[in-house]
Amino acid sequence: MKHTQLPISREVSFWAHRHILWQTTLNDIKIRFAGSVLGKSWLLLYPVLMLGAYSLVYIYVFKIRFALFNSNEYVLFIFCGLIPFLGFSEAFGLGVSSVTGNSSLIRNTLFPIELIPAKAVLVSQCTQAAGMVLLLIALALFGKLTWWALLIVPIWFAQIMFMLGVIWVLSSLNVYFRDIQTMVPIIIMLLMMVSPIAYTPEMVPEGLRQFLRINPLYYFIVSYQEVLMLGRFPEHGSFWIVCIMGIAGFELGRRFFSTLKKVFADNV
Numbered sequence: 139m140k141h142t143q144l145p146i147s148r149e150v151s152f153w154a155h156r157h158i159l160w161q162t163t164l165n166d167i168k169i170r171f172a173g174s175v176l177g178k179s180w181l182l183l184y185p186v187l188m189l190g191a192y193s194l195v196y197i198y199v200f201k202i203r204f205a206l207f208n209s210n211e212y213v214l215f216i217f218c219g220l221i222p223f224l225g226f227s228e229a230f231g232l233g234v235s236s237v238t239g240n241s242s243l244i245r246n247t248l249f250p251i252e253l254i255p256a257k258a259v260l261v262s263q264c265t266q267a268a269g270m271v272l273l274l275i276a277l278a279l280f281g282k283l284t285w286w287a288l289l290i291v292p293i294w295f296a297q298i299m300f301m302l303g304v305i306w307v308l309s310s311l312n313v314y315f316r317d318i319q320t321m322v323p324i325i326i327m328l329l330m331m332v333s334p335i336a337y338t339p340e341m342v343p344e345g346l347r348q349f350l351r352i353n354p355l356y357y358f359i360v361s362y363q364e365v366l367m368l369g370r371f372p373e374h375g376s377f378w379i380v381c382i383m384g385i386a387g388f389e390l391g392r393r394f395f396s397t398l399k400k401v402f403a404d405n406v
Contacts, residue, residue: 155250163257167264185217185224187270192216196336211367214280217273218366219335219359222297225266226355227326233258233305234312235319237402244402251399252392255305259298267296277366284369289377293361296384300354303391310398333359352385 171178193213207215236258243249270290277283312318339347347367350356357379361372371377 155253158250158256159253159260162253163217163260166257166261170261181264181268182272184265185221185272185372188224189213189217189220190328192336193218210280211282214273214276214282214365216336217269217276218363219333221266221269221273221293222358222362223330223333223335223355224269225263225297226301226329226358227264228265229259229301229305230308230322232262233301234308234322236305236382237309237313238316238319239332251402252306252395255309255395256302259302259305262301263298268325273366282367284371286365286369286371289365289371290362293358293365293377293380296380297358299384300358300380300387303337303387303389306395310395313398313402329353329355334363335359357383 163286168310171180193216197209197212197217206225233255236255237244237251240254243254244251274283277287283330308318332350332353334342341358342350357376361380364370364372364376
């Protein structure tokens with residue numbers, strides 16, 4: 139027997155539903171670490187372990203050296219790119235299957251279903267938030283923290299808006315094409331390889347640099363690295379590009395989700 143979705147208002151105000159979004163996000167965070175021996179300590183351990191793996195490979199295996207950085211500073215440079223990438227990768231991992239994994243909420247006509255992908259994106263930011271605190275402390279200890287670091291606020295906000303738009307689209311499509319959630323680990327691995335986490339665009343052969351700019355994560359990662367590690371306003375318009383991507387991604391994703399959500403209940 140098919141379930142028919144009752145009419146839902148076209149627009150959902152995040153501010154009006156902020157309490158629901160906040161409480162469901164906190165509940166999902168608690169569930170995420172339930173039964174874990176180390177619990178929320180994984181929020182700090184995960185980025186540190188990933189940083190250790192990256193540093194080991196690039197410093198001791200590939201023996202990458204920067205004229206501007208010593209080994210410790212190079213580790214911080216990697217951390218500046220790795221932290222936002224972890225935020226992206228977890229958002230993909232949790233968000234793509236968020237609609238299909240919450241069929242009971244989809245059939246609950248009183249629950250704003252736009253919030254389902256939204257809370258998945260917010261939960262994914264826990265690791266990035268913990269890692270960012272560690273990074274800022276490390277930057278301060280090494281004398282690399284400048285006032286330009288304040289720009290991480292609008293960059294991060296644009297990142298969340300962009301991710302939410304993308305997850306709205308992908309989680310909607312995943313209702314009809316479940317192969318998308320199967321492809322997520324492959325997509326994350328590919329993005330990790332082509333994102334400038336441990337290298338600068340200048341290290342890439344000139345003929346291949348144009349392909350870096352196809353990757354939307356490129357602009358976010360470079361912006362974080364420049365304001366945090368290099369202590370300057372992002373060059374080549376990266377800051378303004380991430381702002382535009384955030385607004386455009388959010389709006390396009392919202393419209394796409396609003397169009398498809400009317401028939402979700404018949405397909406989840």
